[in-house]
Amino acid sequence: MACLTQVVSVITPVHLPSIGYLADAYASLAAQDMPDGWGWRWLVQEDGRTGAVADALPDDPRISVGVGRPGGPGVARTLAMERVDGPLVKVLDADDQLTPGVLARDIATLTAHPSVGWSTSRVLDLLPDGSTVGFDSDPPAGPIACGDVHAFWLANDYRAPVHPATLCLRTDVLFALGGWMALPASEDTGLLLAASTITGGFFNAETGLLYRKWPGQVTSQAAHREPAEHATRMRIIERRVRALTALNTTITLS
Secondary structure, three states, X not given: OOOOOEEEEEEEEEOHHHHHHHHHHHHHXXXXXXXXXXXXXXXXXXXXXXXXXXXXOOOOOOEEEEOEOOOOHHHHHHHHHHXXXXXXXXXXXXXXXXXXXXXXXXXXXXXXXXXXXXXXXXXEEEXXXXXXXXXXXXXXXXXXXXXXXXXXXXXXXXXXXXXXXXXXXXXXHHHHXXXXXXXXXXHHHHXXXXXXXXXXXXXEEEEEEEEEOOOOOHHHOHXXXXXXXXXXXXXXXXXXXXXXXHXXXXXXXX
């Protein structure tokens, strides 16, 4: 076995209703064909302290499990940051699945483009019957300039041109932004918008994620689209972007 010199930290928040999908998430991670010298660590963070998550995971030394007070997925993700080891952090929700080769593509992208701080991929919705549905509004493959995600988001009813559930970020970018926003939802959108304000990104047109649709999904609940709270979340994200822009905080990556 080759000696590992670089690690991608894959962060997964999980709450009790989604524990049953962890096996599929793990299988998709274990199937990744990593470039020479690279490996992954799976940082699974329970949004709570039941301890049930550890019992649902296989015995794999690459898995690290954490627990904490319930606070939602953004809090769980941010708590998992304490265990990050390596130059890159990949997002993987507990009920989603990576597609073959996506980690290698993320690594290749961020290695080949040193001025890029994050990468994303095409997404397919994974429906309950096992079928998948794609989208016809993906951006062109390639670099995404600072500010482009924000401009699209404003012009399209707060819908981003790329999916935050596919983010792979440089660790320094993630920590510079303080992790995920302390919001009850849309915290991943907030991170995407902030990252795309301070550094350019990249979109890979090859599918990188199967985004599971199921009745217990947090984003499928009525509360997720409750008008007053949704508007509040969007305004907070917008003010963060405008503040970062005003501070002229564009990062030069070395």
